[in-house]
Amino acid sequence: MVRVTEVMLETKHIKKAFGGITVLKGINLEIKKGEVHTLLGANGAGKSTLIKIIDGIHTDFEGEIFINGERVRPKNPNDARLLGIGMVHQELSLIPTLSVAENVFIGRLPKLANGLVNFKKLYRDCANIFEEINITIKPNEMVKNLSIADRQMVEIAKMLSHQSEIILLDEPTSSLSDDGVERLFKTVEKLRENGKAIIFITHKFEEIFAISDRVTVLRDGQQIDTIDLNMETAPHSQLETKLVSLMTGTHEDEIGELYPKKAKEISDEVVFEVQDYTQEGKYDQISFQIKRGEIVGLVGLKGAGRTEVIRSIFGRDTKQSGRTFLNGEEITIKNPRDAIKKGIGLISEDRKEEGFVGCLGLKENINLTTIMDTVTFGLINKAKETKKMRDYIKKLNIRTTSEQALVRNLSGGNQQKVVISKWLAANCKVLLIDEPTRGIDVKAKSEIYQLIRDLADNGTAVLMITSELPELIGLSDRALVMHEGKIVNELVGDAINDENIMNSIFKHSA
Ligand SMILES: Nc1ncnc2c1ncn2[C@@H]1O[C@H](COP(=O)(O)OP(=O)(O)O)[C@@H](O)[C@H]1O
Ligand SMILES: [Mg+2]
Incomplete structure (x- = not known):
């Protein structure tokens, strides 16, 4: 060549x-x-x-x-x-309320003689680009209905169209x-x-x-x-x-180990439990417990229903039936506010959409879940908030050009650390984590793994979803394998490996 x-x-x-x-x-x-x-x-x-x-x-x-x-x-x-x-x-950077094709050809939409958009040509041109790179998304679909992965493919198609x-x-x-x-x-x-x-x-x-x-x-x-x-x-x-x-x-x-040491022994104390969570078409009779100090990984193929389960634990999505227990007592969570009040936190898949408020600073974000602690006589105690922010910047090694920086201008790893600080500040009893290290460099990754492990060591029950198998294997004390809305297997300790995970999934595939 x-x-x-x-x-x-x-x-x-x-x-x-x-x-x-x-x-x-x-x-x-x-x-x-x-x-x-x-x-x-x-x-x-x-x-x-x-x-x-x-x-x-x-x-x-x-x-x-x-x-x-x-x-x-x-x-x-x-x-x-x-x-x-x-x-x-x-x-x-796509516009959620426009169609896929309009996003790809934004600013250069094909027009009819009367000046209106020629949708037929628009969709056909878009379909041609998609075909070239094997994308199966419908050109007339609204972007807001697409998964993050599909949106990413649309961005790529848009770039290619130029x-x-x-x-x-x-x-x-x-x-x-x-x-x-x-x-x-x-x-x-x-x-x-x-x-x-x-x-x-x-x-x-x-x-x-x-x-x-x-x-x-x-x-x-x-x-x-x-x-x-x-x-x-x-x-x-x-x-x-x-x-x-x-x-x-x-x-x-x-250059040391990427993953922290796993828990030596797990106590018998059950911190968190869900029983028979069911939502038709999404997940079916999901039951599990998380013990004090334990990191439980929820593993499965994309679409297995993992994100849906943790979103309904957090009260962000509804479920048809199912019971939730915290420290042995039944609790009802109707919305994220209830969850936060009870000490349940969620680090969501899409940190830009749900994890932090980009147009606010570090201090406001870190104090987001605990605003009430820093309010005295109806006034926010600025000094207390600032101290908390400085503590976390130091403790989590958050790299920012200034304390006043807006969170949207931080790099991905540092944004994720701000999200984690928010939940550390809230002293969660249960932390639900969806894709903890997406787009994060190795150094920040190993720091974030250590933070998650520290949280578990300090008694927080952790439930984690990740599509990176090495991460799941490296971090989980126990893994629940989910497939098509059901938990199909449970793996503990050394049994959490690629082979066992894949076998449990394929054994249950039709
Ligand atoms: N618009 C901005 N305003 C202020 N600081 C910024 C802005 N964009 C990036 N930075 C800072 O510049 C540095 C480099 O950021 P960036 O180029 O995003 O890093 P990378 O892409 O390698 O993660 C970081 O310290 C970041 O906080
Ligand atoms: Mg970058």
Whole structure:
């Protein structure tokens, strides 16, 4: 195979500051035609900021950008589009109340002679793009009815519809199922063959090894190193250690275990119990207990009914029948407020939609569940709130440019830590967690695992859903296998492994 080495995109000495804090300290990238170039770095390293500069979102920066040797300065994303740059954002940006096809072709909807939208053509054009990348979503479906994974695929289709030459993908896989990732990678491979230059951001090493030609590591806004994976012969595990070491600045010998030690022994004290939870079409006669100090993992294929179960425990969704017990006493939860009052917390799948309030600061978010504790004579005790925020910033190692930062401007891992702080501050008795580390770098991941374990050690009953099997296996003391709305098996200790989980699922598949 002839390797193309033509440089398509180049950045020179890119520097960027937000409010006096430098977050990019001179980045020199060279992205070649026909290469997939991964940007790797901890949350907050500056990856998104760098590609937002290339996409014309941040225009206030130092340094230069070249496309095919020609100096450019994208003024806004539209301008970038005209220069052949297309981006898929980390945060989804679709309009929920419009159809899928309208979102893909927004700003350039095909019109009839009378000026009205030509829906027939719109849907057909959209279906053509979908067919090319094997998407089975209906073009006339409203975006608000789509799962997060499907929305992500729509974003990707939207970017592809612009026929860009330089493609920027900011964590496109963080909410895709394995199948979605596979479809995306097939598309990316096709784009590479067609000579596009692709910047890809991911935290998942198996994805890097599967698709990347080169990897550039950023740490705290600095460019640390670029590794050409096509030239490396070391086994993946060794390369992974090397990359983690570059990302974190930790010596390779000092890179520790990702998962904390499991509970030594679990007490007999049942903290939380559900009996016969049933909701037709979603889940059926779900019963389980969680003991003091225990992390229970709820595992199953996508659509097994796991998220629905924990949402109804939290009172966010209704259920037809079922009883709930906390410390042996029956409780009734009609809505999330009841749940919070009883000491039940939920870290939900979609942190942007439900986990935090992006337009508020750290302090307001951390104190969200405990507002009443800091109110005296009807006034919020600011000093108490500030102290709490500082405690959590320190304890959870939350990285922010300032105490006043808005949570939506923090990186994913740090947003997730804010969500966890909120529930730590609330002293939950039961914590329900749905996908705890989606889009989070390895370092923050291991910190979050330790936080979850600490919560359990301090007596919180933890129920966790994750689609990452290694995470479930690494963290759970006990696993309940769910399939098509039913619990089909329970695994304890060493029996929680890939083989047993898969066997329990497939034994029950028709
Ligand atoms: N709009 C913004 N305003 C202020 N600070 C920001 C903004 N966007 C990003 N930052 C800060 O810049 C740094 C780099 O963030 P980002 O590029 O999102 O990192 P990454 O994508 O590598 O996780 C972080 O410290 C982040 O808090
Ligand atoms: Mg980012």
